[in-house]
Amino acid sequence: MNLTLHVWRQPARSDEGKFVTYAANEISADASFLEMLDVVNESLTAKGEEPIQFEHDCREGICGSCGMMINGIAHGPLGGTATCQLHMRHFKDGDEIWIEPWRARAFPVIKDLIVDRSGLDQIIQAGGFISVNTGSAVEANTILIPKAVQERAMDAAECIECGACVAQCPNGAAQLFTAAKVSHLGLLPQGQPERNDRVVRMVEVMESMFGSCTMFRECEAVCPKEISVDFIARMNRDFIAAKFRSWKTESSSS
Numbered sequence: 001m002n003l004t005l006h007v008w009r010q011p012a013r014s015d016e017g018k019f020v021t022y023a024a025n026e027i028s029a030d031a032s033f034l035e036m037l038d039v040v041n042e043s044l045t046a047k048g049e050e051p052i053q054f055e056h057d058c059r060e061g062i063c064g065s066c067g068m069m070i071n072g073i074a075h076g077p078l079g080g081t082a083t084c085q086l087h088m089r090h091f092k093d094g095d096e097i098w099i100e101p102w103r104a105r106a107f108p109v110i111k112d113l114i115v116d117r118s119g120l121d122q123i124i125q126a127g128g129f130i131s132v133n134t135g136s137a138v139e140a141n142t143i144l145i146p147k148a149v150q151e152r153a154m155d156a157a158e159c160i161e162c163g164a165c166v167a168q169c170p171n172g173a174a175q176l177f178t179a180a181k182v183s184h185l186g187l188l189p190q191g192q193p194e195r196n197d198r199v200v201r202m203v204e205v206m207e208s209m210f211g212s213c214t215m216f217r218e219c220e221a222v223c224p225k226e227i228s229v230d231f232i233a234r235m236n237r238d239f240i241a242a243k244f245r246s247w248k249t250e251s252s253s254s
């Protein structure tokens with residue numbers, strides 16, 4: 001198939017960006033979206049032009065590095081799919097495709113389609129871990145976890161930190177990402193000792209960098225792992241409960 005691409009080109013964070021139009025010719029319907037960009041980049045390189053810079057690693061929906069806006073939708077039109085898993089058979093011959101970097105104030109452009117997602121790392125650094133010396137792995141059945149709890153925790157743990165939820169949200173909010181990370185630890189027995197401190201620290205760092213959630217639910221619609229906004233309600237409940245407990249402790253000790 002032959003396509004026309006309008007790609008956001010921006011040499012550096014401090015430079016002005018603009019859309020540049022490229023022809024993507026003889027693209028196989030079985031190619032992935034990233035492979036289509038590889039083909040375009042090969043022709044740009046052959047002509048001595050700067051290839052389009054985009055981030056990628058696993059190319060199988062695991063690492064979360066490949067996000068971009070495709071026709072205004074984070075990770076493209078398919079839903080439940082990372083950009084690397086989107087195939088060209090979902091487009092038609094002759095289509096025009098607009099490709100942009102993630103759109104969020106908290107994700108400044110580094111170059112072309114690559115953005116700085118370190119704001120998400122800062123939320124994890126605030127509490128997305130369990131502070132114990134684990135030593136070697138314990139025997140699998142030492143800590144029994146009901147199947148329903150384990151599956152719910154796994155639903156949250158599927159988050160790949162891609163940032164699509166932030167990019168699609170009109171407020172640039174990171175609630176779905178933070179809720180997934182808070183919940184996958186907060187649901188398991190190993191996460192209970194730090195549960196209150198964790199949710200407060202992570203939410204406070206999130207609020208200092210990202211927008212507020214007003215429940216547009218655009219995050220849920222574009223999440224490649226289809227993480228539910230129910231986790232946001234769960235995080236908010238945990239946050240309020242943790243704040244109430246710390247207020248009660250402070251007022252009883254004063």
Ligand code: SF4
Nearest residue numbers: 159160162163165223
């Ligand atoms: S919640 Fe979904 S969209 Fe947001 S970072 Fe995690 S995987 Fe990506």
Ligand code: FES
Nearest residue numbers: 059063064066084
């Ligand atoms: S390249 Fe790893 S999720 Fe797409």
